[in-house]
Amino acid sequence: MYGDDTKYKPINLVLQITINGKQADAIVDTAAQVTVINFDFAKSLDPAIEVKEPVILRGAGKDNSITARYTDRVAIKVGKTETRWRVIVADITDPVILGLDVLQHIKAVINLVDLTITVDGEKLAAAVLNARNDKIKICRVKLGKDVIVPPQSQVHLQAKLSGDCEKDIIVQPTTNLKGLLMPNILSTAEHQVPVSLRNVTDKYITLKKNCNIGTAMEVAEVIEEAEDCPTLTVRKLEQLDPGKDILSCIPEHLQDMFMKSKKNLSFDQSRELAKLLVQFQDIFAKNELDIGHFTKIKHRIDTGDAAPVKERLRRTPLGFEKRRGGSLARFIE
Incomplete structure (x- = not known):
């Protein structure tokens, strides 16, 4: 051939x-x-x-x-x-x-x-x-622990090989990394290899321990000079404000609290704070009517020998009809 x-x-x-x-x-x-x-x-x-x-x-x-x-x-x-x-x-x-x-x-x-x-x-x-x-020896590349990749960010970590290789290896990403980008990597044949995962979505992505993220293959041959090899030229790099990227991932009702809390925090600390706010966003009230529904604790009210109180149904006064309708509409929203 x-x-x-x-x-x-x-x-x-x-x-x-x-x-x-x-x-x-x-x-x-x-x-x-x-x-x-x-x-x-x-x-x-x-x-x-x-x-x-x-x-x-x-x-x-x-x-x-x-x-x-x-x-x-x-x-x-x-x-x-x-x-x-x-x-x-x-x-x-x-x-x-x-x-x-x-x-x-x-x-x-x-x-x-x-x-x-x-x-x-x-x-x-x-x-x-x-x-x-x-x-040519081939083995899987798996995660040694659970990994959480924040939105619009990149993490560097050590992954583990499922087998032993003798030569240098090339790591290629698997096809099931939805929402994540992982570059091809040339590495030495050690038990752990460095990998980079880039989250290009606006949501947190969690990968479980022992998740297969790629395939490692031994290098068959090293070509000293490649003919007709295309080249890439970088003409301009735009610097983005990382604070805006973090703020866009935080729910709207928590953004004001985040901005006030991060004044004396570093960028890494701000990212950890944003991660916590997103993870536990359901414990914060979105508005004055968001009173929540807590079901973890149940208790009884001892009324002794008191008889139940029974009252006749009362009609809402006409002056409060409009106000009651507005309150119900706000609850439904």
């Missing part, structure tokens, strides 16, 4: 499957229309498979075509999903090439960010092979 003089080397996505009870590392190839196994792997299957009429595979081999043969239906097991499918036996170097026919039949979903393949709700971990057929 690549010439010897290129600086970019191919990598393959590999998934472990079972064919007629024998395990194999299959190359996942969505460009291959059919699933192919080589002759040596076909001969090792027990029971042996019977080959059928010859066919010609276009776009494969040195001459852009090779002669192959159909087989009977074989049992292909991917994770917990098993199916029977006709495959092709050909003179190829890899034991198995898992083609688009089987992938579409089992409704496989390939995620190149997490390097997983989901089949019938089961998420299977795939591996990556470099040009020398060496496996």
Whole structure:
């Protein structure tokens, strides 16, 4: 696929499957229309498979075509999903090439960010092979504790790796970080890696402990000089007032109290105060009619032997009808 003089080397996505009870590392190839196994792997299957009429595979081999043969239906097991499918036996170097026919039949979903393949709700971990057929180690990047990211702000923290890597790693964010931005990171292969999370929303975002935030992959090769590499030029930076960003996240009925309270506070202290006000905003009255409803404590009123007081219903005087209507409307609002 690549010439010897290129600086970019191919990598393959590999998934472990079972064919007629024998395990194999299959190359996942969505460009291959059919699933192919080589002759040596076909001969090792027990029971042996019977080959059928010859066919010609276009776009494969040195001459852009090779002669192959159909087989009977074989049992292909991917994770917990098993199916029977006709495959092709050909003179190829890899034991198995898992083609688009089987992938579409089992409704496989390939995620190149997490390097997983989901089949019938089961998420299977795939591996990556470099040009020398060496496996590139991949592991998950998870949080070691609960993290709260304030609105319109960025936090720096240490995340943990779910496995051990020997070489330097590249950390890529997962796709489920809704409302958060996380850059790709190049780091040393240590148990903890530094990550940055940017909240671009107007709400607090909480991530739980052991939440998967990215995937770490070993660096396959370092390219000294990249040809035709695009460059970015920063022409202007605008400085924003961080105080306004914090104020916009605080409820309107608490903004005046926040402005009076933060006069002698630093920016970090003001942000912590804003965080507390937003978190406990429901304990502050929004207006004079917001008296709340507290149900945590119940108590009895001992009236002794006193008889209940009964009074006849009284009609609201006409002079108070308009005032009562206005009060009810304010309560409803």
